[in-house]
Amino acid sequence: MPTINEILQTMDYGPAPESTKEAQAWLDQHGRRFGLFIDNAWSDANETFATTNPADGVELAQVTQATSQDVDRAVEAARRAQPGWVAMGGHGRAKVMYAIARLLQKHARLFAVLETLDNGKTIRETRDADLPLSSRHFYHHAGWAQLQSEEFADYRAVGVVGQIVPWNFPLLMLAWKIAPAMAAGNTIVFKPAEYTSLTALLFAEICQQAGVPSGVVNIVTGDGRVGEAIVNHPGIDKIAFTGSTEVGRIIRKSTAGSGKKLSLELGGKSPFIVFDDADLDAAVEGLVDSIWFNQGQVCCAGSRLLVQESVYDRFIAKVKTRMQNLRVGSPLDKSNDIGALVDPVQQQRIHGLVEAARAEGCEIWQPSCEAPAAGSWYLPTLITGASTSAAVSQTEIFGPVLVAMSFRTPGEAVQLANNTVYGLAACVWSESISLALDVAPQIKAGVVWINTANQFDAACGFGGYKESGFGREGGKEGMYEYLTPLSEDARPSAPIVAEKGKVKASDAGSPFAVDRTAKLYIGGKQARPDGAYSRAINGANGAFLADIGEGNRKDIRNAVEAAHKAAGWSKATAHNRAQVLYYIAENLAIRAEEFAARLAAMTGVRDPQREVAASIERLFYWAAWADKYDGAAHQPPMHGITVALNEPVGVIGVICPNENPLLGFISLVAPALALGNRVVAVPSEAYPLSATDLYQVLDTSDLPGGALNIVTGSADELARTLATHGDVDALWRHDGSLDGCAEVERLSSDTLKRTWVGGGKGRDWFDAKQACGRTVLQHASQVKNVWIPYGV
DSSP states (O other): OOOHHHHHHHHOOOOOOOOOOOHHHHHTTTTTEEOOOOTTEOOOOEEEEEOOOOTTTEEEEEEEOOOOHHHHHHHHHHHHHHHHHOOOOOHHHHHHHHHHHHHHTTTTTHHHHHHHHHHOOOOOHHHIIIHHHHHHHHHHHHHHHHHHHHHHHTTTOOOEEEEESSSSSSHHHHHHHHHHHHHHEEEEEEEOOSSOOOHHHHHHHHHHHHOOTTTTTEEEEOSHHHHHHHHTTTTOOOEEEEEEEHHHHHHHHHHTTTTOOOEEEOOOEEEEEOTTSSHHHHHHHHHHHHHHHHOOOOOTTOOOEEEGGGGGHHHHHHHHHHTTOOOOOOBBBOSSSSSOOOOOOHHHHHHHHHHHHHHOOOOOEOOOOOOOSOOOOOOEEEEESSSSSSSHHHHHOSSSEEEEEEOOOOOOHHHHHHHHHOEEEEEEEEEEEHHHHHHHSSOSSEEEEEEEOOOOOOOOOOOGGGGGGOOOOOOHHHHHTTTHHHHHHOSSSSSSOOOBBOOOOOTSSSSGGGGOOOOOETTTEEETTTOOOOEEEEEESSSSEEEEEEEOOOHHHHHHHHHHHHHHHHHHHHHHHHHHHHHHHHHHTHHHHHHHHHHHHHHHHHHHHHHHHHHHHHHHHHHHHTTOOOOOOOOOOOSEEEEEEEEEEEEEEEOOOOEEEHHHHHHHHHHHHHHTOEEEEESSSSHHHHTTTTTHHHHHHTOOSSSSSEEEEEHHHHHHHHHHHHHOOOOOOSSSSSHHHHHHHHGGGGTOEEEOOOOOOOOOOTTTHHSSSSSHHHHHEEEEEEEEESOO
């Protein structure tokens, strides 16, 4: 008689197919031909293309290829609708969004089956993950709409928003984007992925049933040409894009200088770190959810497995055993784990990368099972023996392929985890919460899951660092992406020219009458410019004041290197950073008359004491924020919390304004320093001496060398160098140069660094609403969400 274990080993799941009857009926109801949804009406289906079932290649329907004229109509409809949508008020919008959430729940099974037919992912994932999360986003953001007048009183809607999403989570990405945009009062032109448009078109019907006003949501389908038309349309105020890093770069270049707000959620190559004290069996299950969820077609998939050396062999053996038990087959079968890839093109790309790794000597392991003959399929794959620089270790494969390697120490694990241009997500597995919480902040990623994987919630922000993009989706930080500060509307159309008085010629008793050259300030020391060139600075009355060094590309490189060596400033306590800023203010106050005299001599300003006093107050302001810009503890619907940490961006380049040369400099440099960033500042090109006079103030204020570096010279030339420098994480430009700001945005696309530019408009640096506040804090920080479950 066989034992129980032998019986269990021979048992297998029987087929549990999901009926497609209702989904097929819905397709038939539309004659399997779909037009565009613009201004609450359906257009005729003219030029169309086929959308097919990836699991068997069978055509599902014909979908319209929108034209640029169709995008024009959608934008015009959205523009007409936007004032009325705002006028409905937060409660009015909340009621409509609540109705959408309820209808998504009511028709959840239809959406789930249609998504599986169109995308190829398993019905268990669409039913149990995608649909509940989609409706959750509309519920959550209905709440933000209701609270907008209270929580976002100093903000307004951006206007008309263009949104472009990929094919891996068609409905969920729609909810992530449309829900916050609607809540904030924006109207939308939405483009679903070419391969997977059907659930977006079903959602359009939901909008009609929920009473969404005409023109608030417009859905245009088609290929990349439609996306390009949306990105370049002058009537769109913001672009929100999720997709590949390569396309993200193109969008950044296309929108440079347009004034469009931009958020990019791009690719990833996320590490899955397993320490030797981890619950290995639980980690294996987490790994399955991380890399083989949705066939690995997930931007935050844990595609790089890093295992501590002492348990590496044992863990890999467990992984192979678990892979052998993964069920590959019809995505409509509720007992299957792995569905179909979205398209044969994706299948071929994955195959090419894996075979290249095989040719390089890597070991390729797959479970001994058969994939269906028809459709786009790829078996779960484990690659070992790859170097850290191998293509499969660095490239986003976007498929069910895992690359494994070992590490010895936590420090090495962090190094390996950060050894990529991406920074979207990471997993850390350890039974030591102390170790896990020590490692999580060191990983350069926007989301870190501890002892869990692929957790998402509308209350918790999601987004990346580095070439994984910028901006956040979900949570309060995601709402800010669809809002504009009212203070931006109050900015002057051009830089404000200070009222000037008569300036006397310098006399022999003045300390500024001495002919001297102001050096650069790099690594806490004064440095001669690399090019050995200088430029004379004359005062408002034409009298010579001093020479200043003309910084060049080499000087910027030296300054950036010094900034990276000053990483201790980012690790310093917020209290310590606040104290240093207070010291700078104190030492500036001691020399207030000297700085006022310098301002008067340079600019001829009538009341220089006002600018010095405002600069001291501004230092106090940012010192006050240094230890008060706390994160948040979210309570998502799981047994645990999500801690949102406000982290420094890293090394920030700052191009300072010409107007108010001392106050403008302080207003930009101080908030960056307050939050732990290191700064490479280019002071006013016309009036740089207020910044160079600060060297002694900085030296006597305990600011570590390299935390603030000052390079004088041409704003245009130095901005180009900072924008293209691979080790500069963000660049701010506020000197009123429209062309210069556009160039900064365009050049930064290669490294996808964050930018904050003022365009051709001015800013009243004395006005706290224009120069201070949470908007500046948000530019000087990036949010990392750390998920911490309880009792696991």
